[in-house]
Amino acid sequence: MPEIIKLLSEERNINLLESIFKYFEEVSNDEDAHLKNIFSITVLEILGNDRSILGTAQKYMGTKTIQLQIEADRALGRI
Numbered sequence: 001m002p003e004i005i006k007l008l009s010e011e012r013n014i015n016l017l018e019s020i021f022k023y024f025e026e027v028s029n030d031e032d033a034h035l036k037n038i039f040s041i042t043v044l045e046i047l048g049n050d051r052s053i054l055g056t057a058q059k060y061m062g063t064k065t066i067q068l069q070i071e072a073d074r075a076l077g078r079i
Helices: 002-010 014-028 033-047 049-060 065-073
Strands: none
Touching: 002 014, 002 033, 002 049, 014 033, 014 065, 033 049, 033 065, 049 065
């Protein structure tokens, strides 16, 4: 995640960010609840720690990833 945060803060390698978030959308749409839970904890909760990074990330997120990120924030008591 530190490298992804760095990519988002620099927002220079757009193609790589698009590829990463395309993969994130695939994970978000997976049927495996355990996988989605791990993804939420290790990726989405971290993205929600910094609102400016999250704002940048949302440009690349698919609809299901956005939905899971909102759920991750709610689970932590963030709005």
